[in-house]
Every structure is written in C-alpha cells, then in structure tokens.
Amino acid sequence: MGNNLKNELAVGKSEIGVGVERPRSYTNILPYMLVFPAVMVILLLYLYPFLASFWKSFINKEGVLSLANYEKTLRLYRYDVLFTLGVTTLSTFIATVLSIFVAVYLRLSKGWLSNSIGILYRLPIFLPFVVIAQMMRSFLAPHGTLNLFLAKLNLVNIENPLQLFNWAGLTFGFVWKQAPFMILIICGGFQMIDDSYIEAARSVGAKLPQIITKILIPMNKPTILIAVTLVFCSLVGCFSFPYMLIGGKSPVTITVDIAHRVNYFGDYGVANALGVFSYIMVSLLALYYVRSMMKKGLYD
Amino acid sequence: MQKSVFRKTIEIIIFTVFIFFLFAPLLSLVIWSVALRWYWPHTLPQEIGFDYWLQALGITKSLTLGAVNVVPAFLLSLGIAIIVVIITMAIAIPAGYSLAKLKIPALLKGIILILFLLPRAFPQLPVFLNLMLMFNKIGLTGTVFGVILVHLVVGLVFAVWITASTFSSIPPELEEAARSVGATRLKAFFKVTLPISTPGLVASAVFVFLTSMDEFTGTFFVGLPFVTTLPMTLYTASGSNIQFASVIAILLLIPSILFMIVIQKFLKAEHLGGMGG
Numbered sequence: 001m002g003n004n005l006k007n008e009l010a011v012g013k014s015e016i017g018v019g020v021e022r023p024r025s026y027t028n029i030l031p032y033m034l035v036f037p038a039v040m041v042i043l044l045l046y047l048y049p050f051l052a053s054f055w056k057s058f059i060n061k062e063g064v065l066s067l068a069n070y071e072k073t074l075r076l077y078r079y080d081v082l083f084t085l086g087v088t089t090l091s092t093f094i095a096t097v098l099s100i101f102v103a104v105y106l107r108l109s110k111g112w113l114s115n116s117i118g119i120l121y122r123l124p125i126f127l128p129f130v131v132i133a134q135m136m137r138s139f140l141a142p143h144g145t146l147n148l149f150l151a152k153l154n155l156v157n158i159e160n161p162l163q164l165f166n167w168a169g170l171t172f173g174f175v176w177k178q179a180p181f182m183i184l185i186i187c188g189g190f191q192m193i194d195d196s197y198i199e200a201a202r203s204v205g206a207k208l209p210q211i212i213t214k215i216l217i218p219m220n221k222p223t224i225l226i227a228v229t230l231v232f233c234s235l236v237g238c239f240s241f242p243y244m245l246i247g248g249k250s251p252v253t254i255t256v257d258i259a260h261r262v263n264y265f266g267d268y269g270v271a272n273a274l275g276v277f278s279y280i281m282v283s284l285l286a287l288y289y290v291r292s293m294m295k296k297g298l299y300d
Numbered sequence: 301m302q303k304s305v306f307r308k309t310i311e312i313i314i315f316t317v318f319i320f321f322l323f324a325p326l327l328s329l330v331i332w333s334v335a336l337r338w339y340w341p342h343t344l345p346q347e348i349g350f351d352y353w354l355q356a357l358g359i360t361k362s363l364t365l366g367a368v369n370v371v372p373a374f375l376l377s378l379g380i381a382i383i384v385v386i387i388t389m390a391i392a393i394p395a396g397y398s399l400a401k402l403k404i405p406a407l408l409k410g411i412i413l414i415l416f417l418l419p420r421a422f423p424q425l426p427v428f429l430n431l432m433l434m435f436n437k438i439g440l441t442g443t444v445f446g447v448i449l450v451h452l453v454v455g456l457v458f459a460v461w462i463t464a465s466t467f468s469s470i471p472p473e474l475e476e477a478a479r480s481v482g483a484t485r486l487k488a489f490f491k492v493t494l495p496i497s498t499p500g501l502v503a504s505a506v507f508v509f510l511t512s513m514d515e516f517t518g519t520f521f522v523g524l525p526f527v528t529t530l531p532m533t534l535y536t537a538s539g540s541n542i543q544f545a546s547v548i549a550i551l552l553l554i555p556s557i558l559f560m561i562v563i564q565k566f567l568k569a570e571h572l573g574g575m576g577g
Contacts, residue, residue: 031402035412038395038460042415045453049430050418056430113315120322126560127553128514130531134538134549135325138332143340145328151341158341176325230420237423240516240531244538255425259520262429275426286421293417294410 053279057272069273076270081277083251087167088235088281091174096228098175099182104212106183107190108198118187124180133244136173140164140245165246170253173245174235182227189223190216226292229285236282254278333546352543356551367544370533374551377530380444381512384451388459388508391452393501396463397489401472419457425517432521442526450518455508462507462567466500467493503566506559513555 060068073081106118124132139145147161156162164172193216201211217224239255246252254274261271332338333352335345354360358369399409419427431450432441440446470493478488494501516531524532530552537545 031398031404034394034398034402035404037391038456039412039415041391041452041456042419045431045449046419046427046457047415049427049434050422052430052433053426056433109311113311117315117318120319122564123322123326123557126510126556126564128516128531128556130514130516130534131549131553131556132325134534134545135329137538138542138546139325139328145324145331148341148343149324152343176321233421233423237425239425239520240535244535255423255517258425258429262521268429268433271429272426275423275429278423278426282422286418289421290414290417294413 053272053275056268057276059269061267061269069269072270073273073277077254077257077274077277080251080254080257081274081281083167084236084253084255084278085281087170087174087253088232090167091171091178091235092228092232094171095175095179095182095231096224099179099186099227100212100217100224102179102183103186103190104216106187107193107216108208108211121180121183124177125184127177128240129177129238130240130244132173132177133241136169136176136241136245140169140172165249167251169245170242173241174238177241178231178235182231185227185230186220186224189220193219222292226289229289232285233282233289236278254281329546329549332542333550335543352547356544356547365544366541367537367547370530370548370551373528373530373533376444376528377513380448380451380529381509383448384455384512385505385509387448388452388455389463389501389505392456392459392463392504392508395460396465397467397493399460399464400467401475401493416457416460419453424454425521428518428521431518435522441522442524444523444527447519447523447527447529450522451512451515454515454518455511458511459504459508462504463497463501466497466504469500470496499566503563506563507567510556510559514552 057069058065058067060066102117102121106114127135137144141147142161142163142165144164146164147156147158150156151158151161162168197215197219198211201215206214237255238253239259242253243256243259247256254277258271258274261267261274331345334348334350336349336351337347338345351360351362351365352367355362355365355367356370358371361369398404399412404412428450431453435441435446435449440449474492474496475488478492479485483491514531515529516535519527519529519532520535523529528536530548534545534548534552537548
C-alpha cells in the first residue's frame with residue numbers, strides 16, 4: 001500500500017511538472033471522466049436492479065408494502081431453499097477436498113502422468129454451464145453413457161439404472177466444472193511454497209499427511225478460502241445447468257424456482273423474495289470475498 | 301522396489317479413473333452428435349452419420365430430422381459478441397487505466413471497486429429479472445440491443461478488473477520517462493503504456509467475447525423468445541432432440557477451448573471462474 005501511495009505521489013508530482021501543457025482543471029477531472037462511463041453502466045444496469053430486487057420483494061400483489069412474498073416463499077419453497085444450500089455446500093465441499101488432493105499430487109509428484117494430468121484437468125474450466133448441462137443430460141441419463149458403462153462392468157443392473165437427474169447429478173456436474181477451477185487456483189498457491197519447506201519437513205520425518213495438513217494447507221489458507229468462496233457463490237447463482245437437468249422436477253434450486261415463478265405466474269414479488277434468499281445464502285462468503293479483494297487491491 | 305511398483309499401479313488406476321470422468325461426458329456428447337440410431341442397451345450407436353451436423357450447419361434441409369439450421373443463431377451470437385467486445389473495451393480500458401494509474405481519492409476508489417466486485421459475489425439471476433422489468437418499460441425486452449446491454453454488464457465487470465490489473469503491473473517510471481522528454485499524457489499512453497499492455501488487453505477482450513458467446517441467464521430473461529442466440533438454441537433443442545442439442549453444444553465449446561488455450565496464461569486464475577456461469 002505504501003508503494004502505491006508513493007506511485008500516486010510521483011504521478012501527482014509529474015502532473016505539476018508538465019502542468020503547463022494543459023490547464024490544471026483538466027488533469028483534475030480526467031480520472032473521473034475516464035471511469036464515469038463504466039461506473040454509470042454498473043449503477044444503472046447492475047446496482048439499480050440489484051437494489052430493486054430487495055425493494056420489490058416487499059411489495060405484494062396489490063402494490064402494498066408487506067411480508068406476504070416472504071410468507072409465501074417460505075411456505076412453497078422452504079424445501080427448495082434448503083435443497084439449494086445443501087447441494088451447493090456438498091458440491092463445494094467435494095470440489096474442495098478433491099482439488100486439494102489433486103493439487104498436492106501435482107505439487108509433489110513428477111513424471112509424465114502428473115504432467116499430463118496437470119494440463120488435461122483444465123478443460124472443464126473453459127466450458128460454459130449450458131454446454132455442461134447438455135453433456136450431463138446425455139452422460140447421466142437413466143439410459144445414458146455412464147449407466148451403459150457401469151452396466152458393462154456389472155456394477156449396475158441394466159434393468160434398474162442409476163437415477164441421476166436429481167441432487168446427485170447436479171453435484172456431479174458442479175464438481176466436474178468447478179473442481180478444476182479450484183485446482184488451478186490452489187496449485188498457483190502451492191507453487192509459491194518453496195521446496196525447501198517440504199524438504200525440511202521430510203528431513204525431520206514428516207509423512208505426507210503431515211506435509212499436507214501442516215505446511216501446504218495452512219500456508220495457502222487465503223487462496224483456498226477465495227477458491228471456496230468463488231465456487232460457492234457461483235453455484236448458488238447457477239441457472240442453466242439445474243434448469244436443463246432437473247428443471248421440471250422437485251426439488252429444484254432457487255434459480256429454477258425464480259424462472260418458473262416468473263414464466264408461469266408472472267409473480268415478481270415471490271421471485272424477488274427467492275432472489276433475496278439467494279443473496280442471503282452467499283452473503284457471508286461474498287462479504288469475505290469483497291473484503292479480501294479490497295485488501296489485495298489491484299496491485300498484487 | 302515392491303513399494304514403488306505398488307505406488308505406480310495405484311497412480312495408473314487413479315489416472316484412468318480421472319481420464320474417464322474427465323473425458324467420458326465429452327465423448328458422450330461427440331458420440332450422440334453422430335448417432336442416427338442408438339437403442340438401449342447397445343454400447344455404441346447402430347447407425348452413425350453426420351446428418352445432424354449437415355442439417356445444423358445448413359448444408360442439408362430435411363424436414364424429417366428435427367434439426368434446424370443454426371448458422372443464423374451462430375451469426376447472431378457472433379455479431380452480439382463483437383459489438384459487446386467493442387463497447388466493453390471502449391469503456392473498460394479508460395476505467396481500468398484510471399483506477400490503476402490516476403489519482404482518485406481512496407474512499408471513492410474503494411466504493412468503485414466494491415461496485416465492480418458485487419456482481420461477481422452475488423447471484424446475478426435476480427438482477428437480470430429486474431433488468432427485464434426495467435427493459436419492459438422502455439421496450440428493450442426481446443431486442444438485440446437489450447441483450448447487448450445485458451452482456452455488456454456481464455463482461456464489463458471482468459474487463460475492468462483485468463484491464464486495471466494489467467495497467468497496474470506496468471511500472472509508472474516508463475510513462476514518466478516518456479513524459480519527461482516532452483510527450484503528452486495521451487502520447488505517453490499510446491506510445492508506451494498501451495503497447496506493453498496489449499497482451500493483457502487482448503486477453504481481456506477475448507474473455508469478454510467468450511462470456512458474451514456463452515451467456516445464458518441474462519439472455520434467457522431479456523432476450524427470449526425473440527433473440528435466440530446459440531446458447532438459447534441449445535436450451536430449446538435440449539429437451540426434444542439429443543443429437544441436435546449435442547451438435548450445438550460442440551459448436552459452442554469449440555471457441556471456448558480454442559481461445560482459452562491461447563490466452564489463459566495472460567489471465568489470473570481467479571478470473572477464469574467467471575467463465576460460462
């Protein structure tokens with residue numbers, strides 16, 4: 001931070017130095033002029049509708065301020081709110097554990113196997129959820145590729161295939177897409193740890209589990225927490241995948257309920273109350289994220 | 301020795317499982333896109349061919365296949381994405397430069413940064429819903445321009461962060477040196493800062509391009525049923541025709557993979573999480 005201040009001071013000084021070329025007032029408002037369009041776009045097209053979702057959630061069908069939408073939301077969608085929280089938490093948990101294991105493996109293991117995993121695992125990061133949705137529809141279907149394969153291995157009775165168009169398939173798709181992203185972030189953190197720490201621990205007899213729990217994870221706690229936060233928040237808000245996988249069933253995620261509420265009933269009050277529930281669900285982690293990004297600033 | 305063979309075996313088993321779960325869903329998509337007849341429980345399709353591909357690409361026009369030409373949808377997505385990239389970068393580059401290099405009071409800067417962090421932390425769907433209500437009033441719902449505005453918001457959040465961190469990684473001494481020999485601020489920017497930041501800015505532009513190509517939720521609320529971008533076509537086909545939907549899904553994932561392989565090393569890992577939400 002001290003450095004930034006110095007830079008700013010330096011820039012400020014040079015402004016005075018060449019101030020003869022242009023009137024001072026121009027350089028004074030230049031920073032604001034340059035950010036103005038971007039800020040206006042976000043204020044009008046993001047912040048205003050964001051705040052409107054809170055406001056509209058308290059307006060009932062007659063246009064009067066009330067808690068009716070929340071009462072209705074809790075009555076109709078209580079279970080879906082818990083379902084969303086459950087699936088998201090489970091997916092984030094599995095993705096975190098899996099990605100820590102893979103990241104540890106990539107950090108400590110050398111050879112062509114780990115090298116090729118180190119490149120191939122990135123693939124899902126780049127795929128949009130809408131493509132993943134279609135992929136999982138054909139892969140996880142009762143008569144889909146996974147069941148076919150498991151039946152060939154005699155792990156599944158072909159007459160009674162696994163039903164995965166539910167929380168399980170949703171979790172599978174979420175983990176498939178997000179674990180690689182977490183591996184990427186966590187790997188970046190692990191690379192920063194010097195080999196000498198690990199060798200020192202080994203030389204005093206530390207085994208692999210100790211190296212993981214005493215060195216790699218503690219030294220990367222902030223990185224891992226950021227990864228957990230980004231994944232959890234993106235999954236709570238994910239729409240295309242749950243909508244295409246389990247859209248017509250129950251229970252579904254909050255985002256699917258919102259779309260149904262709007263498309264079938266034109267009920268914006270309850271839809272917005274559901275939206276507020278999704279905000280509340282991510283609020284703790286979102287605040288943590290905003291705070292830690294602010295601390296880091298742009299200059300890391 | 302025994303132990304090392306044992307370890308290698310375990311490693312290879314884990315590797316196989318990993319490869320299976322990574323590629324089997326993808327392979328399933330590819331096989332379905334060429335499956336003409338595939339009855340359960342046959343391991344592979346009984347009849348394969350490129351009929352759905354030819355139909356989707358507009359080369360054949362059969363009324364019996366249940367697939368339509370997706371070239372118009374692709375061109376629409378492409379056109380929207382290009383316009384979105386141009387507008388977004390024109391707004392994001394000055395903003396990123398100002399946030400990274402110019403003097404803005406700390407409090408105001410903090411507020412601006414929070415403004416650009418909120419959309420990444422909180423679910424966006426309720427926002428799009430209310431954006432739709434706003435757009436209803438001014439007649440933008442169901443228009444291409446409305447969809448462009450939605451994609452602009454989605455892309456701008458990332459573009460400002462990426463451009464700002466690109467600019468802030470350039471030492472201020474360079475620009476100062478140019479200005480000390482008489483270059484104006486504008487000239488110093490175009491001759492010094494901009495050329496050095498090109499890789500970061502291009503990465504940012506490609507990122508915005510892909511978020512627009514893949515955007516689903518905002519287009520679903522603001523664009524449907526009149527603006528059918530490629531992801532919307534995929535959604536519509538998904539419930540009814542698995543082969544056709546698989547073809548569109550593959551068409552959608554090709555640009556993502558191609559571009560990201562090229563630009564990913566210019567992007568911070570955290571930004572990649574914004575792909576295709």
